[in-house]
Amino acid sequence: MRYLLVEDNRELADAILGRLALDGHAVDHAASLSEAEEWLATAGYDLILLDVMLPDGDGRDFLARSRAHLETPVIMLTARSQVSDRVGALDMGADDYITKPFDFSELEARCRAVLRRRGGAARNQVALGQALFDPLAGTLSHAGRTVELRNRELRLLEVFARHPGQILSKTQLMDRLFAQDADVTENAIEVYVGRLRRRIDGMGVRIETVRGLGYRMETGGP
Amino acid sequence: MNTWSIGRRLTLLLAGVAALLSVLSWGMVTSLAQQAAERTQDNVLAASATTIAETLRSEQGEVRLELPYSAFSMLGAIGQDRVFYRVTAGAELLTGYEDLPPPSAALTPGAVTFDTGSYRDEEIRMASLTRLVLAGPGPVPVTVSVAQTRSGVARISAELSRTAALFSVAFFVVAVGLSAFAARASLRPLNEIAAAVSRRGPSDLRPLRRAAPAELVPLMSSLNRLMDRLGQSIRRSEDFIAEAAHRVRTPLATVRTQAEIALRTVRDETEKQRLRGIIRAVDESSRSAGQLLDHATVAFRAEDLSRDPVDLAELAAQTVAALEPTAAMKDIRLRLEAERAMVRGDAVLLDNALRNVLDNAIKYSPEDTTVVLRIERNGREARLTVRDEGPGLGDGPVEALTERFRRGTNTGGIVGSGLGLTIARDVLQAHGGHLHLATAEGGQGTCVTLALPLS
Numbered sequence: 001m002r003y004l005l006v007e008d009n010r011e012l013a014d015a016i017l018g019r020l021a022l023d024g025h026a027v028d029h030a031a032s033l034s035e036a037e038e039w040l041a042t043a044g045y046d047l048i049l050l051d052v053m054l055p056d057g058d059g060r061d062f063l064a065r066s067r068a069h070l071e072t073p074v075i076m077l078t079a080r081s082q083v084s085d086r087v088g089a090l091d092m093g094a095d096d097y098i099t100k101p102f103d104f105s106e107l108e109a110r111c112r113a114v115l116r117r118r119g120g121a122a123r124n125q126v127a128l129g130q131a132l133f134d135p136l137a138g139t140l141s142h143a144g145r146t147v148e149l150r151n152r153e154l155r156l157l158e159v160f161a162r163h164p165g166q167i168l169s170k171t172q173l174m175d176r177l178f179a180q181d182a183d184v185t186e187n188a189i190e191v192y193v194g195r196l197r198r199r200i201d202g203m204g205v206r207i208e209t210v211r212g213l214g215y216r217m218e219t220g221g222p
Numbered sequence: 223m224n225t226w227s228i229g230r231r232l233t234l235l236l237a238g239v240a241a242l243l244s245v246l247s248w249g250m251v252t253s254l255a256q257q258a259a260e261r262t263q264d265n266v267l268a269a270s271a272t273t274i275a276e277t278l279r280s281e282q283g284e285v286r287l288e289l290p291y292s293a294f295s296m297l298g299a300i301g302q303d304r305v306f307y308r309v310t311a312g313a314e315l316l317t318g319y320e321d322l323p324p325p326s327a328a329l330t331p332g333a334v335t336f337d338t339g340s341y342r343d344e345e346i347r348m349a350s351l352t353r354l355v356l357a358g359p360g361p362v363p364v365t366v367s368v369a370q371t372r373s374g375v376a377r378i379s380a381e382l383s384r385t386a387a388l389f390s391v392a393f394f395v396v397a398v399g400l401s402a403f404a405a406r407a408s409l410r411p412l413n414e415i416a417a418a419v420s421r422r423g424p425s426d427l428r429p430l431r432r433a434a435p436a437e438l439v440p441l442m443s444s445l446n447r448l449m450d451r452l453g454q455s456i457r458r459s460e461d462f463i464a465e466a467a468h469r470v471r472t473p474l475a476t477v478r479t480q481a482e483i484a485l486r487t488v489r490d491e492t493e494k495q496r497l498r499g500i501i502r503a504v505d506e507s508s509r510s511a512g513q514l515l516d517h518a519t520v521a522f523r524a525e526d527l528s529r530d531p532v533d534l535a536e537l538a539a540q541t542v543a544a545l546e547p548t549a550a551m552k553d554i555r556l557r558l559e560a561e562r563a564m565v566r567g568d569a570v571l572l573d574n575a576l577r578n579v580l581d582n583a584i585k586y587s588p589e590d591t592t593v594v595l596r597i598e599r600n601g602r603e604a605r606l607t608v609r610d611e612g613p614g615l616g617d618g619p620v621e622a623l624t625e626r627f628r629r630g631t632n633t634g635g636i637v638g639s640g641l642g643l644t645i646a647r648d649v650l651q652a653h654g655g656h657l658h659l660a661t662a663e664g665g666q667g668t669c670v671t672l673a674l675p676l677s
Contacts, residue, residue: 009472009475009476011476011479011480012475012476012479015479015480015482015483018483052468053468079467079468079470079471079472079475080464080465080467080468080471096544099471099508099512100471100472100474100475100508101471101474101475101477101478101479101504101505101508102475103505103551104482105551106547106548106551109547109548109550109551110547112547113546113547113550150553150590151550151551151553152553175486
């Protein structure tokens with residue numbers, strides 16, 4: 001997925017960029033509306049994350065102006081009051097909005113929901129063993145049967161699918177699965193890995209425990 | 223300034239003028255009728271006197287006359303007045319009542335003179351006529367006087383005057399009605415403007431654009447200027463609320479981001495706990511700031527509530543879609559069981575109320591559970607029930623939970639401002655509904671009911 005982030009707060013932008021890159025997305029960053037226009041002229045994007053208050057104008061005005069020729073879904077990043085902003089942002093053609101400060105897991109969940117709602121334009125299915133994994137739809141198809149994954153199972157499988165054969169530490173997986181303020185121990189990961197294992201059982205793909213280091217997904221074999 | 227109604231003032235003024243005109247016209251008609259009656263009597267008296275005078279002739283040096291019947295029958299036309307007459311030749315009485323008062327003025331032959339006097343205690347009108355009759359040595363002046371009492375004339379005048387008075391009263395009544403109508407008609411543009419203003423929605427501050435009589439143009443333009451200023455001040459306060467939120471939340475977002483980055487790099491579990499504590503505190507303050515501002519906005523909008531038709535099922539579907547990602551993070555399913563329920567109100571506020579209730583349900587629900595949102599019509603009420611599988615409401619007094627900054631006794635370490643339910647309650651009360659809190663049957667989970675009158 002290719003994202004465009006329009007956000008003038010340097011620290012926040014860096015953090016979002018880092019997090020989205022970690023999830024395997026390509027992200028371009030614009031610090032103002034004029035920069036955003038330059039990026040939009042040169043490349044196509046799957047999703048735009050747009051701040052409301054930018055140095056050279058209001059993100060909502062920009063959205064209202066460019067909605068006519070802009071097909072890309074937009075999520076507004078706002079630090080303003082919910083009531084007054086919801087009306088503005090959604091009326092101007094935003095697909096969703098998220099209030100600052102936000103949890104990255106929530107941002108990611110909202111990106112996923114918007115992309116899924118906008119439908120299959122950028123659907124990319126991944127082959128996992130003998131199964132076909134659709135991260136956007138959150139489904140796993142095997143032998144004519146489609147399994148719908150729960151949110152955390154889906155996110156866990158996504159990380160594994162992106163790094164096949166690599167050892168992933170429990171901390172890395174925790175980052176993906178839980179909100180940052182959630183008071184969970186690393187044991188919780190074992191529960192979700194266990195559930196995911198049951199889901200993919202018999203699909204020619206398995207998750208191995210690497211003692212003391214973490215987990216690794218292997219395709220092929222029994 | 224006089225606060226009397228302009229309509230009443232105008233009506234009274236016009237009615238006063240009508241009353242004056244009525245009295246004047248009645249007076250005029252009465253006096254004309256009187257004159258006409260008198261002139262008629264005079265004419266008849268003169269005709270009667272002339273008829274008698276025409277029968278005068280001289281016979282053997284004597285003046286003779288015949289009293290023709292017609293001379294008196296014509297007088298009978300005027301009611302039952304009594305008739306007196308006298309004919310004198312020089313100083314000698316020929317016939318009639320001798321004591322009838324003599325004509326006041328010297329008589330010229332052939333001319334009729336009239337007198338008003340009193341005879342036998344009655345007012346009379348008398349016509350007198352002198353003719354020279356050749357009898358004996360020379361012409362003798364013969365005077366014919368015919369008199370009649372005036373009660374008949376008075377009755378006719380009184381009758382005419384009464385009729386005139388009736389007409390005047392009728393005229394006055396019609397004039398008053400027309401005055402009221404005219405007052406209302408001339409005030410109609412004013413009422414139309416008032417209606418156009420009061421028909422407007424609370425947030426409709428567009429200038430009035432309607433054709434108005436010249437007298438109302440200054441009022442319209444001051445009204446438009448006032449609405450313009452009001453709109454500006456509302457926009458300013460909304461901008462202020464938005465700006466305040468922005469100022470508070472942007473640095474909080476930076477702190478949170480930094481803490482998250484640090485959380486990813488440190489390995490020590492105690493340090494991690496500290497960083498999570500920071501993130502929780504940031505979330506709490508940003509939530510409180512957001513809800514305080516929402517609360518202010520809700521209070522502001524609820525004061526002048528718009529009453530648009532809203533389908534609760536449709537609204538709930540949208541709110542659920544918006545909160546689905548938040549719920550998915552905890553693997554919580556949101557199930558919506560809704561039937562169509564139309565209410566009247568402010569969709570933004572209703573969404574905010576539902577969002578606060580649903581947000582609570584998601585926040586307090588254990589992972590991997592279901593939150594059920596059900597909309598039912600119950601009599602004249604639409605009931606929106608949100609039921610979770612969380613820990614319930616604890617032991618404290620249930621209704622106190624909607625008080626500002628009041629939180630339950632079993633909220634544990636969950637971030638909250640204590641304003642969510644207050645906002646929801648305020649929104650419902652502004653719509654004439656109410657919020658009901660209960661621990662679900664079986665003691666497991668909370669059941670929040672938002673009740674609204676159906677439209």
